[in-house]
Ligand code: KG4
């Protein structure tokens with residue numbers, strides 16, 4: 097079974113073909129990230145306009161790269177939430193139209209759940225991908241760390257899961273992006289904070305870790321603590337504008353603040369993962385979302401969980417938003433008899449939760 101996956105929830109226009117829920121045949125991603133960089137974050141109108149321009153060429157490229165025609169495609173899976181309304185609309189309308197024209201079943205996919213399914217891909221003929229060799233086993237602990245979500249989920253089986261906890265305010269990736277902006281580092285913040293942190297001392301500053309419900313997270317207090325720390329470091333009061341901080345901070349201060357923030361933000365996630373591992377004894381742990389690319393996360397998790405089971409991460413290109421994860425979950429949706437979406441009525445769900 098070959099499924100075309102379409103993803104447009106944020107600033108990546110992406111399409112991919114996946115066979116039988118594990119073979120990646122193509123993976124095309126067009127990002128409008130460069131257009132947002134000058135604003136220090138995604139501008140929804142610019143993202144939506146970029147999706148309109150990119151969506152059809154990206155889908156055609158995904159078919160070409162997989163050596164597929166429409167006759168070879170058994171169904172279309174599309175992200176319908178969570179995400180930016182204008183962005184989601186372009187992917188969903190394209191998928192609905194193509195499903196009607198080519199008479200293909202349509203599957204509506206939850207983007208956050210999709211991130212987890214990047215871990216079910218085990219093979220590809222595409223160059224430059226590092227694939228895991230076996231699919232994760234159930235019960236499986238899923239940790240989703242992205243720009244929009246921070247969640248910890250226990251999967252007993254496909255489509256049978258419990259949301260153990262989630263962020264009560266900002267997502268971890270969003271905190272990286274905001275801290276990067278304060279320090280005058282490039283967008284997206286994850287990689288630029290990580291780079292600055294390499295030069296810094298992660299124990300130089302003491303930053304707070306939020307105390308939340310057992311498996312819940314919070315990052316907004318940490319973000320404010322970084323703001324106050326920056327202001328204190330340059331000898332200014334709490335009303336000093338965050339946009340002017342980076343001009344006054346030295347390179348060494350920026351590196352140390354980035355390293356101290358990164359350590360605590362990642363520790364927040366790792367503490368809960370350890371707790372859930374001890375309580376539920378899962379057979380596998382999978383990480384999904386853009387922050388899964390973080391080397392600090394990988395370092396801390398491997399230290400905190402000295403496991404008989406290895407923790408596996410998707411290839412870096414499958415950590416950030418992509419169509420492959422959507423197509424993979426689409427394959428399971430189709431093969432396990434989950435309901436199809438109606439191509440005449442499928443709506444977007446910007447606030448969709450797991
Ligand atoms: O999953 P994703 O591509 O988009 C959403 O669904 O939100 O995640 C994007 C997020 C951004 O906030 C970015 O700063 C973060 O992933 N990110 C990282 C790293 N690479 C990307 N965060 C920490 N360390 C990284 N190396």
Ligand code: ZN
Pocket residue numbers: 207211242243385386416417
């Ligand atoms: Zn995402």
